[in-house]
Amino acid sequence: MSNMLDSISDVLLMGPGPSMVNDAVYKAMGTRLVGHMDFEFIELMNAVKEQLRTLCNTANEVTMPMSGTGSAGMETCCVNLIEPGDQVLILHNGVFSGRMMDVASRLGAEVDVLEFAWGTPVLPGKVKEKLTAKSYSIVGVIHAETSTGVCNPVEEIGELVKKNGALYLVDSVTGLGGIEVALDKWGVDAFYSGTQKCLSCPPGLSPVSFSEKALEKLRARKKKVPNWYLDMTLITQYWQGQNRVYHHTAPISMNYALYQALALILEEGPTAVFARHRAMHEMLVAGLEKMGFSMFVEKSCRLPMLNLVVCPDGVDEAALRKNLRVKHKIELGGGLGPLAGKVLRIGVMGETAREKYVQRLLDALKEETGRG
Numbered sequence: 038m039s040n041m042l043d044s045i046s047d048v049l050l051m052g053p054g055p056s057m058v059n060d061a062v063y064k065a066m067g068t069r070l071v072g073h074m075d076f077e078f079i080e081l082m083n084a085v086k087e088q089l090r091t092l093c094n095t096a097n098e099v100t101m102p103m104s105g106t107g108s109a110g111m112e113t114c115c116v117n118l119i120e121p122g123d124q125v126l127i128l129h130n131g132v133f134s135g136r137m138m139d140v141a142s143r144l145g146a147e148v149d150v151l152e153f154a155w156g157t158p159v160l161p162g163k164v165k166e167k168l169t170a171k172s173y174s175i176v177g178v179i180h181a182e183t184s185t186g187v188c189n190p191v192e193e194i195g196e197l198v199k200k201n202g203a204l205y206l207v208d209s210v211t212g213l214g215g216i217e218v219a220l221d222k223w224g225v226d227a228f229y230s231g232t233q234k235c236l237s238c239p240p241g242l243s244p245v246s247f248s249e250k251a252l253e254k255l256r257a258r259k260k261k262v263p264n265w266y267l268d269m270t271l272i273t274q275y276w277q278g279q280n281r282v283y284h285h286t287a288p289i290s291m292n293y294a295l296y297q298a299l300a301l302i303l304e305e306g307p308t309a310v311f312a313r314h315r316a317m318h319e320m321l322v323a324g325l326e327k328m329g330f331s332m333f334v335e336k337s338c339r340l341p342m343l344n345l346v347v348c349p350d351g352v353d354e355a356a357l358r359k360n361l362r363v364k365h366k367i368e369l370g371g372g373l374g375p376l377a378g379k380v381l382r383i384g385v386m387g388e389t390a391r392e393k394y395v396q397r398l399l400d401a402l403k404e405e406t407g408r409g
């Protein structure tokens with residue numbers, strides 16, 4: 038009998054996620070199941086929480102992976118911490134801050150938007166003006182904006198948000214595991230990430246972390262959290278404490294995978310992992326520029342793990358991506374929103390940030406474009 042899985046290709050994943058997965062993580066996913074209330078699984082849950090606290094540089098007790106992809110983390114933070122009529126400010130410079138605006142407004146928040154051109158970072162000076170003029174309940178920003186390749190100055194913004202008194206919401210779906218994340222130092226109150234970017238795990242879990250200030254806001258809600266599945270007041274009873282209370286069946290195999298993926302990062306050492314991302318980014322950019330490609334984002338605010346690349350004249354980005362996938366088994370991403378058709382998005386995330394992979398892409402590009 039033929040099985041479709043037998044014909045799935047071994048693709049080099051260099052798009053905006055998912056990224057390459059280490060064999061040890063694939064193996065972890067195949068570990069036999071124990072029950073989701075089993076004491077051995079609870080020990081593993083505790084270990085995952087501790088690993089996440091280490092990588093996020095936080096002492097937050099409520100630090101755990103939500104079931105669902107990165108978007109579930111965005112929903113979790115918003116649905117638990119926003120009440121109708123809340124004043125919310127979103128710092129907007131890409132697709133994902135746009136989604137944050139949508140999610141917040143669906144919850145009845147009064148959403149103010151401070152907009153910056155796509156491909157440029159949020160400017161703290163502008164944020165300061167806005168935060169001096171009005172007091173907010175929550176201020177949201179994207180750390181690593183995957184649609185534009187920009188790194189936003191989350192630490193500087195954090196100082197301004199603190200003075201305003203608002204909760205500080207940070208999306209680091211693409212940042213975590215590739216660049217430093219320091220929740221306590223930055224004053225972050227609500228944080229979420231995802232497994233399939235720099236954590237190099239299949240998609241399926243979304244690590245989140247809530248500060249004490251965020252938990253106070255949660256406890257003081259006038260009404261129940263309007264989404265049962267993502268209600269932190271319920272989920273924490275399963276993820277914390279001596280006696281665990283069933284909420285929903287944890288995706289056990291995904292938690293095995295996340296445990297293994299985090300173990301790999303912590304064994305190599307976060308500083309070394311970030312340096313590897315930086316070095317592979319530099320190797321990629323040097324090779325691309327030699328072939329006449331140019332970078333969309335200015336050097337000072339470029340993300341190392343997600344590169345927006347403009348093709349040289351005469352090179353069609355869609356055709357190039359197709360040939361790379363079909364002839365070379367390499368996946369790259371295309372542009373999102375207003376950048377569709379204008380740029381390539383090249384990920385060097387997690388396990389993908391290896392010399393052999395970057396070299397393989399550069400060789401394939403040389404062959405396809407006849408340049409360099």
Ligand SMILES: *Cc1c(COP(=O)(O)O)cnc(C)c1O
Pocket residue numbers: 054106107108109111133179181182183184208209210211231233240
């Ligand atoms: C990928 C991504 C998300 C959404 O994650 P999914 O896993 O696709 O749900 C959210 N924010 C940013 C910045 C992302 O890059």
